[in-house]
Amino acid sequence: MGLNDAMGKLGKGRGVRPRAPRTSAAWLAMLLAGCLWCGLGCGSVETPRPPPYITYTYDSQTREIINILAGESEGSPYREFDQRFTGLFVPASLFAMEPLVLGLSTESRIPTILLLEAHWVKRYGRSGWLHELEHSQVKFAKETLVPRLAEIFSIALPGALDSRGKELMAVPTSIKGNVLFFRQDLLERHQFKPPRNWEELKAICRRILPQEKQLKYGLLLHPLGFINDFFPIFWGFGGQITDDSRFVLGEPQNQAAFLAAFKEIQGMQGTILPGAKDMKQFEAENAVEQSFFRGEALFMISWNTRLKDLREWVKGKSPGGLSAMSQVGLAPIPSRPGQARRYTNLDSLGWAVNSFAAKARNALQVMDAVKQFLGLVVNEPFQLKAAEFWDEVPSLRGALEKVKNPQVLQVYNDVFAASDVDIRMRPHSRRLNNNLEKYLREALYGQQTPEAALQGVLQAPK
Secondary structure, three states: OOHHHHHHHOOOOOOOOOOOOOOHHHHHHHHHHHHHHHHHOOOOOOOOOOOOOOEEEEOHHHHHHHHHHHOOOOOOHHHHHHHHOEEEEOOHHHHHHOOOHHHHHOOOOOOOEEEEEHHHHHHHHHOOOEOOOOOOOOOOOHHHEOHHHHHHOEEOOOOOOOOOOOEEOOEEOEEOEEEEEEEHHHHHHOOOOOOOEHHHHHHHHHHHHHHOOOOOEEEEOOOOOHHHHHHHHHHOOOOOOEEOOEEOOOOHHHHHHHHHHHHHHHHHEOOOEOOHHHHHHHOOOOHHHHHHHOOOEEEEEEEHHHHHHHHHHHHHOOOOOOOOHHHEEEEOEOEOOOOOOEEEEEOOEEEEEEHHHHHOOOHHHHHHHHHHHHHHHOOHHHHHHHHHHHOOEEOEHHHHOOOOOHHHHHHHHHHHOOOOEEEEOOOOOHHHHHHHHHHHHHHHOOOOOHHHHHHHHHHOOO
């Protein structure tokens, strides 16, 4: 998707002072205005230089928290947020589609600050499109972040001559990954602990399903976006798609892991999982989570942030559904028996900086504004609000120590901080991910064999 095509899909976000949608002409006018401002700064030293024009992309949750903090006090710095920074709202559906890649690769001045999915940070950083944040004028302190997350959002820059190692290329907003939701009340009633491997999960389902008549399924997965659920299962069988930036699925051990992981899923269809012919009913948005809420499934794989949806539905007290969040437990996604590690697929967003900003004529002023921006959107009060209202797990160590939301603490302690859990990212090639999604989904629906799906992935362009 080109920049102009993507911009046409970007809508107006809710703000303290709403803005009209940007047209192509408006963006050009702003770009010219930015250039004009730079030119004005070259005059007499007595002429004050106007503040740098800083644009940023954002999602709806960021805007909600800015609004909440802006309304807390008359002196809140968030009340002037929209006067200092200009936001471009990006719908959640576009974050995976690289809508700003053209602007970055052509050194566009718009936008300065980008909210990116984790797997794009490595790709964009290695391409030279992002600006390092720790040792530059921004001076973001990497040690304030959860160490595992700081490592993922850091890369070794190509051609670096110093010995600093990996550089922080984006500041994560939270920890978001997929986990195993389960009916804690039912497992406790039947005296089971959460399963560590797939044999244990199947044994639990065989025992509990016949005795709990409201249950229709042992486990639910997402037929749309199935690749996100599949990655931790595949990793739990010892496989890899890429090793750093190298494609390795073609290696025999990884092909064997791919087939074993998918056949594990396929073997549960029709008994523990819905059958291939029944998958279509779970394609609608929230269909998997709604089924779990209605009490129809014992286990479900989903993003940890879906806790918020469950909590809202529980408050609504719909008849026949869950009645309390104490009925919901969270655990790492199982691995194969004998596998020491379990995995989650990171889907966190991070604030990154367009490298062109560091090369601009007023770069020092721009980077100082970037530092101020990050100070407002990556701090403990901001992340504590996100934990309270959105069930986001903080990326800042200090915020984690102050979280009151029990489910947020549970998912951090039992999954993300567990000693046997690895946090990984899916490959940062969109074409590869799209091919995987296509062939995996066809196999999930019974349209081809796992072996044929694997060959389709191997033969597709990378």
